[in-house]
Amino acid sequence: MLRPNMHYKELKDSYLFYNIAQKTKAYLEAHPGTHLYRMGIGDVSLPLCDAVIRALHEGVDDQAHQASFHGYMPECGAPFLREVIAAHYRKRGIMISEEEVFVSGGASDELGDILDLFDKESSALIMEPAYPAYVDANVIAGRKIIHLSAGEWNGFLPEPCQEAAEAGLIYICSPNNPTGASFSREQLAQWVSFANETGAVILFDAAYEAFIEDETIPHSIFEIKGAGTCAIEICSLSKTAGFTGTRLGYTVIPETLERNGMNFREMWVRNRTTKTNGISYILQKGGAAVFSEEGQRQIRENIRYYKENAAVLMKALDSLGIWYCGGKNAPYIWMKCPEGMGSWDFFDHLLNEIQVVGTPGEGFGSCGEGYFRFSTFGDREETKEAAKRLIGLFG
């Protein structure tokens, strides 16, 4: 008799995006023809840049002819892509080798898969508010979860503390989704020292690093001394280069990362050679173009567009005197709901009064109650109008 993985019963249903969709639908049914300003979606809106499109077409053409056809790709990634990613790190002064870089089908996929490396008895520390999949993937694995609440008192950037000491895994997402808050070099160094002391391993989600402006904010945890013995970095081209629907990511596991005499980089090679047949040649061709000089210039243009959206919203919130974090080094703005409103009350209020849709903070963990997330991935004119309407409502 096969027994299912009964941990699925412990998963809480997430109604966040479902509820948003239902409320939005009901509003549109009651007010036909009304235009909504959608500032809630965490998906990009600009198309892929020219350099990437060209490389993808070339990749497809290669698959059309026997002489250039690519069959099975190396499971850990194509050497041509691993090389340019390692070189990209080295340009920033981080000395990693291509053997420490693994190509993935995307950061969310990798965040799920990589849990295979760790014993089920090791607990996971999750700083909330957080991307809900951090919790759910560990519930599925049957792992104990330590919830660490963040709040305005620490700028949504928790410090190491007693309850974190028993954690095996420590999730850090910086710049953060949903709060946009980003750890400074000093703050991150505290976590690295802490992990090296307790023997924990940090899973560093760097999906939003391309949005960092401030030089005091590290793009990579490997900018911090000591991270090579306590961290795995999971990266994505989704927000960096608009790959949300094209899919590609990469992971860095330093060869110096070991516990109990086991080397995690070697374990991951073994895992990938067992559990995948590699990532599409076509997508890896496209991904490599992101790291070319032309690709880097073009993706910066797209990121600049989103950052100008962020500036529009931040200016509005500044003028209203509303507390927020994020926006400067991140594509998300995390604001305090005015007048002590709850997350969902505020959602209803914005929808009904000014037809603006955002994301209630409570959906990212209970300590997100009373806060609200705006995404800056939308259209410029829509963002401007939403900002204007916010000022009209609360000004």
Place this chain on the structure above:
Amino acid sequence: MLRPNMHYKELKDSYLFYNIAQKTKAYLEAHPGTHLYRMGIGDVSLPLCDAVIRALHEGVDDQAHQASFHGYMPECGAPFLREVIAAHYRKRGIMISEEEVFVSGGASDELGDILDLFDKESSALIMEPAYPAYVDANVIAGRKIIHLSAGEWNGFLPEPCQEAAEAGLIYICSPNNPTGASFSREQLAQWVSFANETGAVILFDAAYEAFIEDETIPHSIFEIKGAGTCAIEICSLSKTAGFTGTRLGYTVIPETLERNGMNFREMWVRNRTTKTNGISYILQKGGAAVFSEEGQRQIRENIRYYKENAAVLMKALDSLGIWYCGGKNAPYIWMKCPEGMGSWDFFDHLLNEIQVVGTPGEGFGSCGEGYFRFSTFGDREETKEAAKRLIGLFG
């Protein structure tokens, strides 16, 4: 302190393809300029068909313009692809809905990921010789493995037996890799009845179904009555349509598959929405073209080419009176090494005497000792020459 998943220590290193590469390299160093006839590789050699190439280019073009740009795809697959796959099944008389179809990044990826659905205490039955990843993925998960040996006495097609009764998971790959042997409808029906009686779940690997010629061999386990309550089918476009390096697969989980009150289809929806952000829009566009009338016609042409390679090799073995299975309904031919030779002795003999490279059966499990696998995915002229040389050596 993080504890690694110590089950990795229980993995045996697989030296199969490494040893083949080393021996081949040594031979070429000793005999510079010699041409080798490579009949060992399980990778396709023909490029993608026109219909797929066109669809992939269209997919790339869609990602170049804001109006047609696709961001995050639905985690379980694009409706346009799930629909054509479900329709493809219905054309064969198998009534499944698109909700029962999941798009994957490839069968090997899915075979690893799907183990998340099952309790670690449930054992896995693996019929050997077998694709080595079946064993290794379950070792990583800490699952007990029941090895069921096949041999010439049962045509490499084991029947249900006492030792299988305690299995939670039953792996069936038909047509089989490496043996090419394929279960008849009656034989598969025995396994389906058995699984329904014992409460096991069959993981049916249908990666080679497109090579079936014989009408008595089922393409899908869902052709068998009762499979809807005991089977998951994992499919691939790798061999069907030459997607080994392009990557795309699909999985069917019937909504009637339940154990302990848990519905596996619903669990897999929850898993995918937690642990992936879907499969590349571009690849799904290309995949959908495989199921078009034009695509089906074109992939049949490629498959015919490989099947003609198989015919060349089978004719040679027939003329030599060498026992083999596979070839007719599968892209692999599994032959008995002549004159009682061991797998690796035979490998060395072919390499040294006629410069033909194949795969020693011992690499797929100890009961593969004394057998040898030829792949039919190579070039026609090379295959003909290899066949001629085999006849010259043993005729």
